[in-house]
Amino acid sequence: MIAKISIRWRIQIWQTLLLSVIVTLLVVFLYQKEKERSQYEVDRDLGQRVVDMMRLLPHVKQMHGTPETKRDSANQGGRRGRAHPKGGRRPRHGGEGRPKPGRGADRHGERSIPEGARNSREVNEETIKNPDYYVAVWTKNKLSLNVRFPEGRVAPDFTPSPAGVYQTRGNYREVIGGAPSENKVLIGYNMEKMNQELAALAWSLSGGGVCIVIVGFILGWLATGWAVKPISEINEVASEIADGKLAERIDIKRPSKEIASLQRELNQTFSALEKAMEHQKKFTSDASHELRNPLAAMMLEIEVTLASGVDDDETRESLYVCKRNLTEMSSMVQGLLALARLDEGQVEAGPEIAAVDEIILETVERLQPMAEEAGVEIHTELEPMKVEIVTAHVHQIVDNLLTNALKYGKAGKKVIVALSGNKDTGIEIVVQDFGAGIAAEDLDEIFERFYRADTARPQQDGSSGIGLAIVKGFVESSGGSISVTSEVGEGATFRVKLPC
DSSP: OOOSSOHHHHHHHHHHHHHHHHHHHHHHHHHHHHHHHHHHHHHHHHHHHHHHHHHTHHHHHHHHSOHHHHHHHHHHHHHHHHBOTTSSBOOSSSSTTSOOTTOOOOTTSOOOOOGGGHHHHHHHHHHHHOTTEEEEEEETTEEEEEESOOTTOOOOSSOOOTTOEEEEETTEEEEEEEETTTEEEEEEEEOHHHHHHHHHHHHHHHHHHHHHHHHHHHHHHHHHHHHHHHHHHHHHHHHHHHTTOTTOOOOOSSOOHHHHHHHHHHHHHHHHHHHHHHHHHHHHHHHHHHHHHHHHHHHHHHHHHHHHOOOOHHHHHHHHHHHHHHHHHHHHHHHHHHHHHHHTTOOSSOOEEEEHHHHHHHHHHHTHHHHHHHTOEEEEEEOOOEEEEOHHHHHHHHHHHHHHHHHHSOTTOEEEEEEEEETTTEEEEEEEEOSSOOOGGGTTTTTSTTOOOTTTSOOOTTOOSOHHHHHHHHHHHTTOEEEEEEETTTEEEEEEEEOO
16 A cells, blocks of 8 residues: 655644644734733723823813813812802912912912822823823713713713723723712723734734744754655665665664664564575575476486387377476476576676567567467567677567467467667567456566466466566566556557667
8 A cells, every 4th residue: 555645744744733733822822912911001091091080070171071061160169269268268368378389279260289180180181182082071970071082972871980990892992980079981092003003913923923834844844854864765775675686784874772773673684584585596496407307307208208109099198298297397497497597697698789570580480389279370560670689588588478478368369579679779579469468456466476367367288477577587687677568358568678
């Protein structure tokens, strides 16, 4: 089963997701804290302003209130100015009635403002003049002061505490406080600027978060690449060993403890595998050599017996059966010997200049009796070609592929042998039959030794299962490649490409 995603990408995706979640939570936390801080500053400012407003409410009413409130405040101030604590009139100058320093009467005629209240007066003036604020005062539930206060608002239906009651209305934050003489004071602040600043902060935090995630992704990609590099090296060595290079070993520089342990175990496994394969090759080679002489001796005895004449028909038939079996066994032994030599890197002959089309024609003529017996016609499409090539390999490749095609071809059909190419690009040999075909699940296995695709092709007498393995061995020893395409019931096409 082929994995859809590499371990590096898996680690990178999880790391990026985790970093994104952490950065998102951090951005939300910072934004929320800043929003709470801004809200707290606004509430504290409004609370101070409503307290200052209530301290000098008569003065504010006289300055900015309705005509009725101005007149009432003036009358109250005038009466207080004219009334003497002992019932007499306050003297204009000197004596006990003279205002103390720092507590002079207001120039507008309202009551005197204590020294400690002057800061409150400045705050009230700033609140009245600042367009971001609005002020409303209700006296006995009747609007007595309105500075930029939206129309249509009625007095609150509750009695606020001096500390104030806070509420939010749209983009405005309001505080309602209770003042003496059944007054209710409301001050509102337009938070549009604050909301814009918070929105800008949100965009800044989001942009910073995205940059952090991008930088984290890049650094994480480099880190995961360094972390999985030993796995890639192990995979490369394993691929080379799978291709037959059993002497390769894993050699990772400065591995971690886990990778070092894995490297040691795998190298031991590869060493054991190499020894097992060497033993197997040696056994195959030795067995083939040892079997060749007894088989040749038995074949000679049978041929001598048949040549001397055998009167009994059954005995003669048995000898012919033995001869056919010995021929097949001899062919298999020769194939095993050829594979053993290929495994050891032994090449019997070097390249030579030869006419490849003539080599193929010789093989076709030699196999013509087998084609006639199978009822198959061999059709050739050969380009005249004289190149430098190992002729023994070409003979063996064409012989095995054509023999295979004749065995599994259908009677009445044809087998096509084609040759094309040139000395620069190399040659291509194509052998196509129209027989039983090969199932898709068997295509990757048919070049293995002793493998038979019985489900797709019927097992024929004389099929050893090593013919295609021998072909692949000769092709690869010549630096070429072989491929096959097939459909069940439609036949198979083998393509061999050999360099010149």
